[in-house]
Amino acid sequence: RKEVEQDPGPFNVPEGATVAFNCTYSNSASQSFFWYRxxxxxxxxxxxxxxxxxxxxxxFTAQLNRASQYISLLxxxxxxxxxxxxxxxxxxxxxxxxxxxxxGTQLTVWP
Amino acid sequence: SAVxxxxxxxxxxxxxxxxxxxCQVDSQVTMMFWxxxxxxxxxxxxxxxxxxxxxxxxxxxxxxxxxxxxPNLTFSTLTVSNMSPEDSSIYLCSVAGQGSGNTIYFGEGxxxxxx
Numbered sequence: 506r507k508e509v510e511q512d513p514g515p516f517n518v519p520e521g522a523t524v525a526f527n528c529t530y531s532n533s534a535s536q537s538f539f540w541y542r543x544x545x546x547x548x549x550x551x552x553x554x555x556x557x558x559x560x561x562x563x564x565f566t567a568q569l570n571r572a573s574q575y576i577s578l579l580x581x582x583x584x585x586x587x588x589x590x591x592x593x594x595x596x597x598x599x600x601x602x603x604x605x606x607x608x609g610t611q612l613t614v615w616p
Numbered sequence: 617s618a619v620x621x622x623x624x625x626x627x628x629x630x631x632x633x634x635x636x637x638x639c640q641v642d643s644q645v646t647m648m649f650w651x652x653x654x655x656x657x658x659x660x661x662x663x664x665x666x667x668x669x670x671x672x673x674x675x676x677x678x679x680x681x682x683x684x685x686x687p688n689l690t691f692s693t694l695t696v697s698n699m700s701p702e703d704s705s706i707y708l709c710s711v712a713g714q715g716s717g718n719t720i721y722f723g724e725g726x727x728x729x730x731x
């Protein structure tokens with residue numbers, strides 16, 4: 506079983522739509538959780554960290570459910586510029602930066 | 617923040633040869649890592665580059681195939697040895713800690729094609 510499982514999509518949505526991605530992780534000792542965005546042929550860039558209390562950054566909301574071992578990302582009012590691959594990442598243990606990634610979910614927002 | 621420079625940015629290599637990728641950071645960082653992203657796949661952690669000592673490899677990766685150096689807190693190299701077409705991938709350096717703070721940064725990646 507993979508450390509991090511993620512629906513690869515693709516998700517094709519119109520501008521203005523709300524879209525949600527989920528990701529599950531297998532190791533209950535995982536400590537930190539992140540969503541990264543990766544544009545085609547570019548390196549991943551941190552979108553947001555995910556906290557137990559949930560956190561919001563503009564149109565983006567991230568949630569963590571430790572009991573069910575999944576994290577989610579909600580994008581509201583989708584923009585064309587949101588088209589990218591979204592990767593969830595899990596840090597196991599206390600080593601900062603030692604991440605395990607999901608396969609990524611491809612999002613295309615069309616006009 | 618941390619600015620990461622990776623070299624080469626891309627290369628085409630003959631099978632059986634080896635290539636060394638460099639990762640230079642503009643500030644001292646605590647942690648440095650090497651990842652691989654094969655075509656259409658996500659990132660897979662190869663190893664943690666430890667300053668002044670042997671790297672810590674993840675399951676499925678070995679030192680003979682991916683020797684790593686980290687002579688100081690701002691520089692690391694990854695060598696892909698005895699390459700085969702299956703090694704065609706993007707190799708990414710990432711850093712965290714100290715100058716990078718708690719944010720994990722990635723280099724732009726080194727695109728490697730083995731023919």
